[in-house]
Amino acid sequence: MMKRMALASLLSAGVASLIPVSAMAHEGDVSERLAQIASLFDARSIVAGPEVVDCTLSGGTETQCFSITLKNSLESSEMGPWCPGKLSDGADEGGIWVRDGKQYDVDGAFIENLATFYDDPEWQLFDEATGKVHVTDTRTACDQAARPDVAEAYHNYCVECRTEYMDEVVETTYVLPLVPVARQEAASGRTPPIPRGIAFNGVRFDAAAPQDAILAAHTLAPFDDCGGHVNLHVGYHYHGANGCSPAKENVAADAPMIGFAMDGYPILARLTGDEAEKAELDACSGHVGAGIGYHYHGNSAEKNEILGCFHGEIGCALDSPDAVCTADDMGHRGPPPGEEDRPPSGKE
Template sequence: MMNVLIVGACDSTRSVMSPLVPHVPFTPVILMMSSLIRMTGVFFQEFSMKLAAQGRLSPRFIMRLLPASLLLASAAHAEVVPEQFSEAALVKAPETVSCTLENGTKTQCTKIVVKHKPDDLKTGPFCPPALDDEGGIWDWDGSNPGLYRLDRSFFEMLDTLGFHFHDEDERLHIMTDLSKKPVEANNCLNVSPDESVEMTILLPLEPVEAEEPISLGTVAKVGLALDGVPIFADAPSVLDTGNLPALDTCGGHVDPGGWYHWHATATDIDSIYSEEGVDAHCQLPQRHSAQFAYAFDGYAMFGTQDPSGKTPTDLDSCNGHFGPTQRHPEGEYHYHATSEFPNLPKCLTGVVAKDNFVTNAKMGIGSPHKSGQGPGPGQERPGQKRADQKERE
């Protein structure tokens, strides 16, 4: 009977926060309904924990109960606030538009159009010109894995593993235009920015819980930082492409299409350098408990710590939980940065919008000329054929 009630409560939550009605400011009636929904969710959480402590509920049942109660407790608060995004990145003011989620739900999204990078953001260094110079960073996943600074010791280690990124004069093989075919087997990628590029992002105004967590693979779309910079999961591995798309010390670089993006929670990355003994520093203010971004499912993303300065211990598989935030001390569902690089959520618990990332770039993710998310032109080894090309031959 309790299962039936919980499912019904979840359905009621979706109807109260229905994407089929226009998004309007909270009226007293809506606010009262939202409070009741949140209180119901909190009640289910506390009630289930008491029963579990008394041995009257199995752990398996608790795991089925908590997602529903979390949804109830957070539904009244979890929403995108367009005013939080930096004007330095915006092409125009964010607007509310009709959109369709990947599960077919008709709803409303915040439409945000941003520049190739914010006007006030300084980037680099990326690839060092020579072995005696110091570049950005790289998360190496081959033998001797770990986070490294791009310097002589790192590239000499790669030499011993069969990856040669420099010539006899110790100058690096650097590619800035990935529309051209690489000459060398191993290249450091340092793409030139394209100031004409614009990106259009869709974020659900009010998150909708997915039936199952959405896994984030290589260069999967993660979210949009409050500074207006898109966020993506792991960059392509050197082991797959032979090339190294260098990241700067804040964890970002330029896409083959000419726009800058993050592969890390840049405002909480220095703690990882300290933990892993990497001599690097991000020039952005480091705020461990501040909001960094919104994920593409509409939930907020924060640093490693909660508002009290403590690291949460109840995070789910996506590194999210229901807990207090600066804007909602009573609690909302949100993600936290991980303690290892890349310090981003491993998956998303909500449903993302269709066509949620589109660019006018000539190539790369989201461009009209390339719809895939794999290695872009210039990221494959000379003579290397993609698996899909081999299958067609």
């Protein structure tokens, strides 16, 4: 019978005692493993699962994955704010914007100073007479301003979408390897525009927001202080680990665990100061730790991407719990480039 282990150890690639689920001697071993995974997530976020399914990972490895269907468990009051309403509003009335690895408060003064900030006189997100900021405050405005080809009427807008603009709550089925499989080729900083992982409150850790497309129309699409915002395609999602998502302590790890990456490796809270310097994180924001094996440390929102790349072969994010994960087929790995976070009907 498989030795009982902590979840972090179970999910650490390269651990000698780690064996495929198919090799477990008793059905109870699988059940306990799934129960451990389920216990990490906010129960309100779990729609179905986790359960064991067959899957094909991005590198062609045929293995067993855990499938879990999740929804965002946050209340509306736990998201935002994003856009200030007037130039006199302070930092607590707006979110944050990132540029060149730095984070800025989107308050009224920031909106007023955008022409100087970007050295471009075309920026004018407010009414000079009233000081009111142009904000997409309806579903139609959100839809029109968030398209890759922003409608002319919504140039120079602060783009803000809300979950109440959505027709229904988005439910996504994530299929991730129970035992992570390291990539055969060296990981690089170039990663397909797919989700990076999932937080324990059901919120997606998404790919980088396409700032070039946003700025081209002189629009701004701020994150809230948690590094998240809403689009009409996937709902509320994070672009960084700003310390807002639930964290699970583990004595064997160098930081609390905050989620899973799409390759099944744990994502831990970001490291700062001397800890970050000593960690010697790789290009994917990960390293190997005693007792937990390979794991990531999520970047904060100022990096605009929680992970630099994937260390392992990735699974799938599916619209249907009945779909089969064949991640080696690009068609199942996520939306086409350019649509992952700025679909025709969504916010950036």
